[in-house]
Amino acid sequence: MLTFIAKRLIQSVLVMIAVGLITFALLRFVGDPISNMVGQDTSVAERAQLKEDLGLNDPFVIQFANFAKNAVQGEFGLSYTLRVPVSQLLSERIPATLELSILSAMLALFIGMPMGIYTAIHKDSWLTKLFLSSSLVGVSLPTFLIGILLILLFGVVFRWLPTFGRGEVVDLGWWSTGLLTWSGIKSLILPTITLAIFQLTLIMRLVRAEMLEVLRTDYIKFGRARGLSMKSIHYRHALKNTLIPVITITGLQLGSIIAFALITESVFQWPGMGLLFIQAIGNADVPIMAAYLVLIAFIFVAINLLVDILYVVLDPRLRTTVGD
Amino acid sequence: MQNENLSLYQDFRRRLADNDIWYSFKHTPMAYISAIAGLTMIALAVFAPLIAPQNPFDLASLDLFDASMPPSWMDQGDPRFLLGTDDQGRGILSTIFYGLRISLFVGFTSVFLSLLIGVSLGLISGYVGGRVDSIIMRIADVQLSFPAILIALLIDGVFRTVLSKEIHEDLALYVVIFAIAISGWVQYARTVRSSVMTEKIKEYVQAGQVIGLGSARIMIKHILPNVLGPVFVIGTLHLALAIIIEATLSFLGVGLPPTTPSLGTLIRIGNEYLFSGEWWITIFPGLTLIIVSLSVNLFGDWLRDALNPKLQ
Numbered sequence: 001m002l003t004f005i006a007k008r009l010i011q012s013v014l015v016m017i018a019v020g021l022i023t024f025a026l027l028r029f030v031g032d033p034i035s036n037m038v039g040q041d042t043s044v045a046e047r048a049q050l051k052e053d054l055g056l057n058d059p060f061v062i063q064f065a066n067f068a069k070n071a072v073q074g075e076f077g078l079s080y081t082l083r084v085p086v087s088q089l090l091s092e093r094i095p096a097t098l099e100l101s102i103l104s105a106m107l108a109l110f111i112g113m114p115m116g117i118y119t120a121i122h123k124d125s126w127l128t129k130l131f132l133s134s135s136l137v138g139v140s141l142p143t144f145l146i147g148i149l150l151i152l153l154f155g156v157v158f159r160w161l162p163t164f165g166r167g168e169v170v171d172l173g174w175w176s177t178g179l180l181t182w183s184g185i186k187s188l189i190l191p192t193i194t195l196a197i198f199q200l201t202l203i204m205r206l207v208r209a210e211m212l213e214v215l216r217t218d219y220i221k222f223g224r225a226r227g228l229s230m231k232s233i234h235y236r237h238a239l240k241n242t243l244i245p246v247i248t249i250t251g252l253q254l255g256s257i258i259a260f261a262l263i264t265e266s267v268f269q270w271p272g273m274g275l276l277f278i279q280a281i282g283n284a285d286v287p288i289m290a291a292y293l294v295l296i297a298f299i300f301v302a303i304n305l306l307v308d309i310l311y312v313v314l315d316p317r318l319r320t321t322v323g324d
Numbered sequence: 325m326q327n328e329n330l331s332l333y334q335d336f337r338r339r340l341a342d343n344d345i346w347y348s349f350k351h352t353p354m355a356y357i358s359a360i361a362g363l364t365m366i367a368l369a370v371f372a373p374l375i376a377p378q379n380p381f382d383l384a385s386l387d388l389f390d391a392s393m394p395p396s397w398m399d400q401g402d403p404r405f406l407l408g409t410d411d412q413g414r415g416i417l418s419t420i421f422y423g424l425r426i427s428l429f430v431g432f433t434s435v436f437l438s439l440l441i442g443v444s445l446g447l448i449s450g451y452v453g454g455r456v457d458s459i460i461m462r463i464a465d466v467q468l469s470f471p472a473i474l475i476a477l478l479i480d481g482v483f484r485t486v487l488s489k490e491i492h493e494d495l496a497l498y499v500v501i502f503a504i505a506i507s508g509w510v511q512y513a514r515t516v517r518s519s520v521m522t523e524k525i526k527e528y529v530q531a532g533q534v535i536g537l538g539s540a541r542i543m544i545k546h547i548l549p550n551v552l553g554p555v556f557v558i559g560t561l562h563l564a565l566a567i568i569i570e571a572t573l574s575f576l577g578v579g580l581p582p583t584t585p586s587l588g589t590l591i592r593i594g595n596e597y598l599f600s601g602e603w604w605i606t607i608f609p610g611l612t613l614i615i616v617s618l619s620v621n622l623f624g625d626w627l628r629d630a631l632n633p634k635l636q
Contacts, residue, residue: 015466026482136625140618142568144575145610148595152603252469259474266576281481281578289481296474304469 001312008308012301017068019297023290024067027077076291081283086291090273095175096166097272100264101257103192108199109250115200116207120215121234131204138201143260147194147267154190162187164269195264199253206249210242244314251307255300348630355630358622365616369428372421377404380414380422387413392597395604408604411597416608419590423609426586427616430501431567437505438566439559442512447543447551449513450520461517464510472507473569479503480578493581500579504566511558519551553631560624564617571613587613 042050051057058066070076076086119128155163167183169176178184214220215238223233262274269275273292280288349355368375378385390413394401401408407416449460467475480503484492492499523529524547532542573579574588575595582589587609594605 011462011466022482026485136621137618140564140568140621141614142572142575142617144572145591145613148591148598148606148610152598152607156599156601156603255469256471256474259471262474262477263572263576277481278576278578281484284485286485289485293478300470 004312005309008305012305015301016294016297019294020068020071021064023071023293024064026293027067027286027290028063071294074291076294077287079280079288080285081280082285086287089276089288090291090295092176093271093273093276095177096270097258097261097265097274099178100188100191100195100270100272101254101261103188104195104199104261105250105254105257107192107196108203111196112200112203113207113246116204117211117234117239119204120208120211135201135204138197141197143194143198143263144267146197147190147264150190150194151267161190163190166271191264191268191270194267195257195261198260199257202253203246203250207242207246210245211238214238214241244311248307248311248314251310252303255303258299259296345630349626352626352630354622355626358619358626361615361619362623365424365612365619366428368421369425372425376415376418376421377406378415378418380419389413392602392605394602407608408602410593410605411602416604419585420587420609420612423585423587423590424612424616426497426580426584427567427570427588427613430497430504430570430580430586431563434501434504434566434570435508435559435563437501438508438562439512439555441505442509443516443548443552443555445509446513446516447520447548450517451524451539451543451547457517460513464513468510472504472565473572476500476503476507476569477573477576477578479506480573484578493583496579496581497584500570500573503573504569507569508562508566511562512555515554515558516551519554520547523547523550557624557628557631560620560627564620564624567613567620568617587616 056063074087074090078084079086079089082089115131119131122128151163154161162183165187166178167185167187168181169178169184170180178188220233220238223237224230228237259274261270261272262277264270265272265275266278273295276288277292279285280292349359373379380386390402390405390409391411393405393409395408395416396403396406398408405415405417407420409415410419445460449457480499483495483499483503487495487499520543528546529542532546537546570579570586571588571591574586575592577592580586580589582593585593590609591606591613594602594607594609597605
């Protein structure tokens with residue numbers, strides 16, 4: 001098991017180095033870093049001096065090592081357009097994105113799981129058919145269109161809910177939250193639903209598939225033969241064994257929720273990391289792009305690694321097979 | 325000649341009648357309805373210049389007096405513009421036809437390119453094996469842990485910054501196609517690789533090797549036809565995804581520019597007018613997008629089940 005974890009760890013480090021190289025190349029070779037920092041009237045000699053001071057004449061390997069050292073500390077330089085350290089911009093935006101993502105994940109889990117269980121147990125009920133066919137529609141609807149339709153319905157036609165921004169937020173020092181004010185909560189509703197719908201259909205289909213699989217196994221048949229109540233079979237025995245894959249995959253999905261948050265943030269002008277990144281692409285603001293790239297890659301790699309390890313820890317059967 | 329064609333046709337008819345998939349297609353309403361809807365969309369896209377009531381790119385025909393008109397059945401609607409007009413006086417129906425053309429073009433070409441890359445890498449990976457295989461599959465593993473839309477967005481974003489603005493405007497279409505193609509090759513490669521692994525130990529491949537055929541010839545002429553089945557299913561479902569990714573990129577403003585508007589671009593443009601009550605500029609392109617992706621998805625779902633004998 002240790003070799004497996006070591007292997008996965010090395011792979012994760014390699015991925016981060018590859019992402020680092022791409023972002024470094026972006027920062028270093030797109031445009032001229034010097035002219036992004038100084039004005040028109042700076043002399044050639046001063047530019048050359050600055051170049052030397054910044055270490056831009058060092059060999060590639062040393063430059064990359066310096067970049068990596070800074071990146072690990074969250075330092076990506078100044079934003080070209082906003083003239084503020086990127087680390088500061090990101091740390092302001094992270095709470096908005098995380099709040100939205102985690103709430104959506106919870107919504108998707110708490111609605112998707114019961115729906116999945118229901119559709120697996122009551123295979124032929126009309127409600128199951130309704131759930132399944134609407135899940136197909138859910139998969140085919142692009143996230144941004146769901147957002148637009150919700151805005152049109154609840155923001156423009158009925159005027160019940162705010163459609164952009166976070167509303168009033170409360171600053172807790174290192175975290176700003178919208179959960180403590182009425183307008184903050186109201187602002188969260190539409191974006192959270194928008195972001196949750198796709199994940200919800202995914203979780204529902206997953207729970208259903210896993211549950212159906214488990215219901216076919218021998219120990220369930222045995223349980224019925226023993227005369228256990230259907231309730232006990234479904235909820236005590238079947239559900240327990242469907243949960244491992246469901247929880248791991250939901251964990252993996254957290255990464256993609258954070259990525260999809262980018263689209264939702266753009267629709268609702270939600271001041272999170274994704275919106276910052278999209279605006280940075282438009283302005284060719286390379287330091288912000290670089291920071292977002294590294295951060296999102298890190299989140300994905302970390303979640304994947306964690307889930308892989310958890311999987312082996314949780315499921316004793318895997319311990320022997322992935323040993324080598 | 326005439327007779328030969330006729331008998332060929334009759335032969336084709338007979339084979340079709342005996343075919344399980346055709347039978348399943350005829351008896352699954354979801355399958356033929358989605359096929360009809362999808363084909364209608366393709367036909368509208370292909371013949372857009374012939375059937376669109378106006379040409380939205382012909383600047384001379386635009387009239388600002390026609391701007392922001394509601395659909396023709398509403399008050400102040402104009403019978404010339406069935407679905408209303410946008411802020412520049414372009415008929416929504418016409419812009420949808422042309423937008424559909426661009427969306428479907430991007431969808432089909434990027435899926436084709438993705439399929440080409442994925443199938444080739446899968447063939448090589450499965451047939452050659454060893455170090456080549458493990459490198460390709462490691463890359464595939466890593467890429468699979470990121471959602472396709474994020475990869476497409478990142479590739480697209482990087483190209484945008486690397487290329488200068490003027491060059492990018494001209495190349496946007498190809499950058500988007502390339503980004504979507506790269507984001508989707510893994511599934512093809514994985515599926516093809518695993519089928520190749522089971523095919524390559526069969527006698528016909530060994531026979532080919534014994535009589536001295538080259539590896540490339542064995543891979544392409546003999547193994548490839550036997551592993552293509554599942555590729556079509558993946559391709560169909562990928563088409564829906566590719567169209568959605570393109571629409572999303574364009575909606576975010578990093579896809580196709582307003583000079584070559586796809587459905588996503590149209591939705592983006594219309595989104596700015598949502599609050600002033602001009603809902604038709606956004607909603608009709610949006611509905612078109614839903615019909616396209618839903619019909620392709622439903623058809624793909626049916627195809628997957630129909631080609632999978634285990635489920636019958």
